[in-house]
Amino acid sequence: MAGDHGHLRRPRPRRGRLLPRDLGDELSRGRRGGGARPDRLLSTIVPETDVHQVQLSPDGRTFAVQPGETVLGAALRQGVRLNYGCLHGNCSSCKYLLLDGDVDFGIASPYSLPPGEREEGWALLCCATPLCDLEIQSSLVQDPRMLPDLVPEERSSEVAGVEHLGGDLWRLRLELDRPLEFYAGQYVQLGVPGTEDDWRAYSISSPPSRQPVAEFVAKRIEGGRFSGQIDRLEAGTPMRVRGPYGIGYLRAGDDPVLLVAGGSGIAPILSILEHAAESGDRREFRFFFGARIPEEVVLAAEIDAIGRRLPGLEFLPAVEHPGDSGWEGDTGRVTKAIQRHLHDASPYDVYLCGNPPMCDSASLLLEAKGVREGRIFFDRFFAAV
Ligand SMILES: Cc1cc2nc3c(=O)[nH]c(=O)nc-3n(C[C@H](O)[C@H](O)[C@H](O)COP(=O)(O)OP(=O)(O)OC[C@H]3O[C@@H](n4cnc5c(N)ncnc54)[C@H](O)[C@@H]3O)c2cc1C
Ligand code: FES
Known part of the structure; x- marks a missing residue:
């Protein structure tokens, strides 16, 4: 996934005051399962009444955060590009360093933003609400193939x-x-x-x-x-x-494309494949799909139909629990099928979609198979609660 974080300077102490926060409360919420509160996705848990200004350094972009908005929510509303993924405080994609100012960390999970990182000044912008004006470190270096941000x-x-x-x-x-x-x-x-x-x-x-x-x-x-x-x-x-x-959308290019999805993670892949077929994309598309049971491979007919208009498409479904269905394809998890059929991941742009454990184990496997840095794009399917 394209990330600003790789380009950040070594963290330095913020000039602003560090507000103590009840981390024990966060941790206990984390132990109950991540603590993401859908009603707070883009809203604050502190009744702020002031509009605060945010400055991104070193590029100098600025935007205003209204009372009740998170920093990321305000940035998206104003078309300011920042990295993000789950919007739930769980994936760390929106982790940025505060150079100045203080935030309420909101629903950030203690696993995605441990107490030590909070002390250093890191924050998850999808759930951070400003308590004063902020200066945030952000490199302008981005994945050059990202498309212009669409304002939600x-x-x-x-x-x-x-x-x-x-x-x-x-x-x-x-x-x-x-x-x-x-x-x-x-x-x-x-x-x-x-x-x-x-x-x-x-x-x-x-x-x-x-x-x-x-x-x-x-x-x-x-x-x-x-x-x-x-x-x-x-x-x-x-x-x-x-x-x-989300940033798990299809990038332009000539390199072959590897798609990996589990269960309902097939949703964005269907959109990508249909769009590729409509636009006459000539790339190779290899699609590894993991289903729990054979009945969940029902969309195979639709994928076959897309394949008739997308000649480079190869569909490789695997079923974890085939039972006595007579399933003749690959069995076991999707990673087992990748292990079996893919020898070298280095030529590919990779799109992953599914639950976080599936995304994590597929990423590790593909890294072991040589996928290039910055060539895996995904949005993990986090639960909201
Ligand atoms: C970026 C993104 C994209 C997503 N896209 C899709 C999609 O296309 N299709 C899709 O089906 N889901 C998708 N999800 C996941 C979906 O948003 C969650 O599964 C959602 O929480 C389900 O809401 P609910 O109200 O039905 O369950 P809730 O009332 O929120 O949860 C009920 C219980 O089920 C548990 N739970 C929630 N999700 C799951 C799960 N997936 N598996 C097992 N237990 C779960 C919760 O922890 C809770 O205990 C996506 C998530 C993200 C972050
Ligand atoms: S987008 Fe903020 S933690 Fe995932």
């Missing part, structure tokens, strides 16, 4: 349909009141029906060209506030959509 916007939509795909996977189809610009592979946040400010991240599985319809592949979690009701969503149910977010 909010849309109204209606459920156009839900479809059971197999296993725990469901397709949700929304009709937006007007198109929302996004890049294939990005995600949005969907408002949990029946709530005022509870949001869940979902990758768009349809290509940008299909607007104003946007499709999603959701794993149904029993008791989940959003996904637990997906099978009961009726056509016409209103749903708020805000975004786009």
Whole structure:
């Protein structure tokens, strides 16, 4: 993943005052499972009333943070490019060094931002709210193939349909009141029906060209506030959509592309493949997909159909629990299939999508197989709570 962090200077003490914070509270929240509170994703937990200015050094970009906004939320709203991933304080993609000023660390997980790093002045900007004006260290060195940032916007939509795909996977189809610009592979946040400010991240599985319809592949979690009701969503149910977010979108280039997804992580990959087919992309696309059970490979027919328009596509599904289904393909985890079929990862641009353990083990394996630095792009599917 493209990262500013690799270019940061050695941390130096901030000029501002370090506010003590109840880290024990953070740690205990972390032990309960990450502590991400969806209602606080882009909002503060401290009742601030002042607008604060943020200056990025050394490039000098500035932006204002309104009361109730996180630093990252304000930057995105004003089109200021910063790195980020999960928006939940869990992935560390938005970790930056405060050169001056103080923040409330918000819901940052103690694993992503340990107490020692807080003392040094590091903060996760997706959950940090300023307590005064800030100076933040940010290098201008970026992945040169990143596309211009799209400023997240909010849309109204209606459920156009839900479809059971197999296993725990469901397709949700929304009709937006007007198109929302996004890049294939990005995600949005969907408002949990029946709530005022509870949001869940979902990758768009349809290509940008299909607007104003946007499709999603959701794993149904029993008791989940959003996904637990997906099978009961009726056509016409209103749903708020805000975004786009994420940097796991398809980069231009000539190098072959390796796609790795598990379960509902297939969603952004479908969007990427469909978009590549529509735009006549001539690259090689090797897609390793891990399913729990054979029924979750149901989208194979759609991928085959895309493959007829995308000649470079090779689909390599693996099923973890084939049972007595007669499944004849690869068995075991997706990493086992990669181990078996991929000998050299060095030529590839890699796109990973799925739960954090899958992303982490696939990254490690691909690094061992020689993938080049900065060539893995992904958005991990963190749980919201
Ligand atoms: C960038 C990003 C993109 C995402 N894209 C998708 C997508 O395209 N499709 C998709 O299905 N999900 C996706 N997710 C994950 C999705 O946002 C979460 O699974 C969401 O928390 C589910 O919300 P819920 O309200 O149904 O469950 P909640 O009410 O939030 O959680 C209920 C319980 O289920 C647990 N839980 C939550 N998620 C999971 C999970 N995935 N597996 C097992 N247990 C879980 C929680 O810890 C909690 O105990 C994405 C997440 C991120 C960060
Ligand atoms: S921790 Fe901030 S974006 Fe993931």
